[in-house]
Amino acid sequence: MIQxxxxxxxxxxxxxxxxxxxxxxxxxxxxxxxxxxxxxxxAHLIGVTGAPGTGKSSLVNQLALHYRKQTGKRVAIIAVDPxxxxxxxxxxxxxxxxxxxxxxxxxFIRSMATRGSxxxxxxxxxxxxxxxxxxxxxxxxxxxVGAGQSEVDIARLAHTTLVxxxxxxxxxxxxIKAGILEIADILVINKSVLPGVDNSERALHxxxxxxxPSRRVYQHHGRSETVDASGWNxxxxxxxxxxxxxxxxxxxxxxxxxxxxxxxxHLRQSGEWTSREHARxxxxxxxxxxxxxxxxxRLSVPEDCYQSVLSEVFNHRLSPWSAVQSLxxxxxx
Amino acid sequence: MIQxxxxxxxxxxxxxxxxxxxxxxxxxxxxxxxxxxxxxxxAHLIGVTGAPGTGKSSLVNQLALHYRKQTGKRVAIIAVDPxxxxxxxxxxxxxxxxxxxxxxxxxFIRSMATRGSxxxxxxxxxxxxxxxxxxxxxxxxxxxVGAGQSEVDIARLAHTTLVxxxxxxxxxxxxIKAGILEIADILVINKSVLPGVDNSERALHxxxxxxxPSRRVYQHHGRSETVDASGWNxxxxxxxxxxxxxxxxxxxxxxxxxxxxxxxxHLRQSGEWTSREHARxxxxxxxxxxxxxxxxxRLSVPEDCYQSVLSEVFNHRLSPWSAVQSLxxxxxx
Numbered sequence: 001m002i003q004x005x006x007x008x009x010x011x012x013x014x015x016x017x018x019x020x021x022x023x024x025x026x027x028x029x030x031x032x033x034x035x036x037x038x039x040x041x042x043a044h045l046i047g048v049t050g051a052p053g054t055g056k057s058s059l060v061n062q063l064a065l066h067y068r069k070q071t072g073k074r075v076a077i078i079a080v081d082p083x084x085x086x087x088x089x090x091x092x093x094x095x096x097x098x099x100x101x102x103x104x105x106x107x108f109i110r111s112m113a114t115r116g117s118x119x120x121x122x123x124x125x126x127x128x129x130x131x132x133x134x135x136x137x138x139x140x141x142x143x144x145v146g147a148g149q150s151e152v153d154i155a156r157l158a159h160t161t162l163v164x165x166x167x168x169x170x171x172x173x174x175x176i177k178a179g180i181l182e183i184a185d186i187l188v189i190n191k192s193v194l195p196g197v198d199n200s201e202r203a204l205h206x207x208x209x210x211x212x213p214s215r216r217v218y219q220h221h222g223r224s225e226t227v228d229a230s231g232w233n234x235x236x237x238x239x240x241x242x243x244x245x246x247x248x249x250x251x252x253x254x255x256x257x258x259x260x261x262x263x264x265x266h267l268r269q270s271g272e273w274t275s276r277e278h279a280r281x282x283x284x285x286x287x288x289x290x291x292x293x294x295x296x297x298r299l300s301v302p303e304d305c306y307q308s309v310l311s312e313v314f315n316h317r318l319s320p321w322s323a324v325q326s327l328x329x330x331x332x333x
Numbered sequence: 334m335i336q337x338x339x340x341x342x343x344x345x346x347x348x349x350x351x352x353x354x355x356x357x358x359x360x361x362x363x364x365x366x367x368x369x370x371x372x373x374x375x376a377h378l379i380g381v382t383g384a385p386g387t388g389k390s391s392l393v394n395q396l397a398l399h400y401r402k403q404t405g406k407r408v409a410i411i412a413v414d415p416x417x418x419x420x421x422x423x424x425x426x427x428x429x430x431x432x433x434x435x436x437x438x439x440x441f442i443r444s445m446a447t448r449g450s451x452x453x454x455x456x457x458x459x460x461x462x463x464x465x466x467x468x469x470x471x472x473x474x475x476x477x478v479g480a481g482q483s484e485v486d487i488a489r490l491a492h493t494t495l496v497x498x499x500x501x502x503x504x505x506x507x508x509i510k511a512g513i514l515e516i517a518d519i520l521v522i523n524k525s526v527l528p529g530v531d532n533s534e535r536a537l538h539x540x541x542x543x544x545x546p547s548r549r550v551y552q553h554h555g556r557s558e559t560v561d562a563s564g565w566n567x568x569x570x571x572x573x574x575x576x577x578x579x580x581x582x583x584x585x586x587x588x589x590x591x592x593x594x595x596x597x598x599h600l601r602q603s604g605e606w607t608s609r610e611h612a613r614x615x616x617x618x619x620x621x622x623x624x625x626x627x628x629x630x631r632l633s634v635p636e637d638c639y640q641s642v643l644s645e646v647f648n649h650r651l652s653p654w655s656a657v658q659s660l661x662x663x664x665x666x
Contacts, residue, residue, distance in 0.1 A: 030654050037652035051384075274647075281646050281653060286627070288657040293626040294619070296661075313614050314607075319370035320614060321363050324621040328629075 001028070004035050007135050012108065015135055019110055022127045033127070036134035041277065043076075043133035044264055047158030048143045049183075054166040055190040058247035059256075060143050064107055066253045067139050076108040076137035078128055080121065080144045108137060123287050126157050126280065155183045157280055159273060160263045162256075164188045165204065167196035184240050186259050192244040192252065204242055236270045238263065305332035334361070337368050340468050345441065348468055352443055355460045366460070369467035374610065376409075376466035377597055380491030381476045382516075387499040388523040391580035392589075393476050399586045400472050401439055409441040409470035411461055413454065413477045441470060456620050459490050459613065488516045490613055492606060493596045495589075497521045498537065500529035517573050519592050525577035525585065537575055569603045571596065638665035 002021070006014035021029030046063075048056055057079070064075045110132075112125060125142060132140050142158055155161040163184035187208075189200055241259050245252030267273035298306075309327060312318035318326075335354070339347035354362030379396075381389055390412070397408045443465075445458060458475060465473050475491055488494040496517035520541075522533055574592050578585030600606035631639070642660060645651035651659075 034652040034655050037654075038649055041649045278643075278647050282643060284653045285643065285646060285656055288653055289630060289660065290623045290627045292657055292661055293630055294623045297622060297626055310611075310615060310618065313618060314611050316371055316374045319367040320617045320621055321370075322367050323618055324625055327622065328625055 002032050004032050007032070007036065007131075008039075010105070010136070012105070015108065015131070016110075018131060019128055022131060023112060023124055025124075033131065036131060040130050040134035043129075043138055043140045044160070044260075045129055045133075045158045046139065046141045046260060047155040047161040048141060048164060049155055049161065050164030050166075050188075054164045055247050056143055056164050059162075059164060059188065059190055059245060060141050062245075062247045062250050062253045063141060063257065064139075065250075066257050068104060068106055070254075070257070072106070073138040074106045074108075074136055075139045075141065076132040076135075077110070077141045077143065078125060078132070079109070079111045080125055080142065108132065108135075122157065123284070126284055129157060159267055159276055160185045160260055162186045162188050162260075164190050165200055166191040167194040167200045185238065185263050186256070187240050187242045188252075188256060189242065189244045190247050192246050197244065201242055201244070208240060208242075236266060238266045238270075301327065301332045335365050337365050340365070340369065340464075341372075343438070343469070345438070348441065348464070349443075351464055352461055355464060356445060356457055358457075366464065369464060373463050373467035376462075376471055376473045377493065377593075378462055378466075378491045379472065379474045379593060380488040380494040381474060381497060382488055382494065383497030383521075387497045388580050389476055389497050392495075392497060392521065392523055392578060393474050395578075395580045395583050395586045396474060396590065397440055397472075398583075399590050401437060403587075403590070405439070406471040407439045407441075407469055408472045408474065409465040409468075410443070410474045410476065411458060411465070412442070412444045413458055413475065441465065441468075455490065456617070459617055462490060492600055492609055493518045493593055495519045495521050495593075497523050498533055499524040500527040500533045518571065518596050519589070520573050520575045521589060522575060522577045523580050525579050530577065534575055534577070541573060541575075569599060571599045571603075634660065634665045 002014050002018050007018060018029060018032060022033070048060055048063075050056055060077055060079075064077060067073050067075050110128065112121070112128065129140050129142060144155070161183050163186075165187065166189065187204055189197060189204070241262075243252060243256045243259050245256055247253070264273075267276070306327070309318070309323050309331065313320055313323050335347050335351050340351060351362060351365060355366070381393055381396075383389055393410055393412075397410060400406050400408050443461065445454070445461065462473050462475060477488070494516050496519075498520065499522065520537055522530060522537070576585060576589045576592050578589055580586070597606075600609070639660070642651070642656050642664065646653055646656050
């Protein structure tokens with residue numbers, strides 16, 4: 001039994017064990033989670049996503065180091081690797097990071113790989129972020145690999161989402177990126193000493209212009225704008241800034257941290273901080289309802305009857321929709 | 334009201350309308366879907382995935398052209414673009430393809446972008462594949478962009494999954510690919526005239542050796558092996574072959590089609606064809622149960638009571654788990 005006091009007093013082993021319970025969705029963890037949740041809601045959740053090879057992990061390490069040195073805030077990193085669904089991988093990242101950060105008790109690093117069913121990862125990551133928030137980590141960085149739907153879902157958890165690019169990853173990728181760009185609060189061009197950095201930045205500017213018609217002058221990005229192209233919109237609008245970094249050398253990190261802070265200010269001023277939190281909690285409640293109902297239902301249906309319905313579906317004598325309808329209508333009761 | 338006869342006699346407009354109903358999850362489509370499902374289960378579903386920039390779309394076009402010319406089979410292509418969740422994009426691909434394939438009534442192309450909630454895309458794609466199967470398309474190619482969880486989920490729909498690589502996309506990507514490799518039935522190195530193709534092939538061989546300890550000699554890949562490294566395993570084992578292609582010129586397409594046919598033979602001989610179908614249908618039934626139960630439940634709970642529970646969660650006075658428990662215990666009844 002994990003004691004809530006252990007978590008709150010910074011017992012890292014207890015925290016690790018609780019996160020493992022969260023990952024495995026063990027019911028015995030729920031009492032502590034319920035209690036912890038009441039203390040949460042203070043952390044700034046920062047999502048970091050982008051294509052493989054852009055140097056996200058180095059960037060996240062630099063961010064963590066900077067927050068530690070400059071602000072003394074406690075930092076947690078959740079490294080999510082949805083591309084290893086079969087091996088349960090995501091260990092390498094941990095090892096590499098240990099060297100820089102693991103001696104600092106103000107930093108907590110956790111890797112998570114895909115488990116369970118559809119949507120399971122986003123759900124588990126949300127729960128882990130809540131635990132770390134309640135445990136007193138003021139900055140929780142959620143790093144995801146790739147640019148698929150699951151990354152977008154995970155990005156939605158965050159208050160501030162960084163999309164990381166790097167020069168020369170191929171121009172045919174640009175069209176693809178349009179989708180992921182829409183979730184970016186801050187665009188980072190990492191590895192900015194590589195050739196092609198100006199092209200990359202130009203391409204991003206072009207896409208931002210399409211996505212944000214109010215972005216008339218580049219200098220204004222990264223601030224709360226109160227005028228849109230029509231001149232009428234008085235709501236504060238966030239125009240994603242483009243920040244160049246060179247994470248392995250720590251260059252650009254202060255500027256990036258500054259942009260993140262400005263975004264947090266914008267969220268609080270505009271009320272979006274609250275609305276993002278609410279959206280996240282609402283979808284968490286909905287997911288839990290779905291899961292619980294499905295679990296209850298399966299327990300109420302005798303296994304042999306369920307299997308016989310399934311085999312009619314397997315033999316194409318009954319469609320999945322009809323099968324579910326007849327199950328819900330009590331065919332197996 | 335869409336008539337099932339229209340679908341079965343090849344009315345493309347009716348088919349398009351039905352797929353739109355599937356995408357939007359319109360209940361009125363269900364009667365036709367139920368009926369169509371009883372005629373399905375014949376198509377070979379081929380998944381094609383891989384990083385952006387590998388030339389997947391050209392490859393899919395070449396495959397479709399080859400099947401049309403050499404076998405006369407009817408071919409459907411579902412192009413899934415999960416990276417454009419907000420714009421509902423995925424139109425460009427259609428346009429580009431039109432030129433090569435659209436005059437052929439034996440080819441049907443459909444783009445799908447992300448809609449709705451978690452897992453929604455895999456679910457919708459599965460339903461669309463079933464419709465196309467039932468409508469008489471013998472080859473259904475499901476193409477996905479990226480390498481995240483959603484692509485893996487979509488790949489699981491297919492009987493045969495192609496993972497497309499291309500030379501020189503960066504060696505730091507290799508480690509990432511290990512996960513996606515595990516879903517590959519056939520590895521394709523496209524753009525095989527580019528420099529670095531030998532390195533790419535060597536790297537893939539290395540990863541295959543790790544993933545398939547029974548793969549002692551490269552020459553054997555792409556056939557049903559009946560002996561593993563221990564010499565004892567008499568079950569047929571599929572060793573993923575590596576096929577080089579140059580899709581824009583059509584090079585390697587016959588070899589790829591041949592490998593796909595051998596894989597289908599392997600699946601049928603080993604019984605895996607059936608087990609993959611069953612797994613897919615089982616998870617479809619489970620997803621539908623979850624959705625239906627959640628919908629019923631929400632209808633049974635008065636909105637104002639539900640909202641008041643949510644606001645306790647928003648204010649961190651009640652955890653999501655406790656909230657769901659109290660809702661299920663009838664707090665709002």
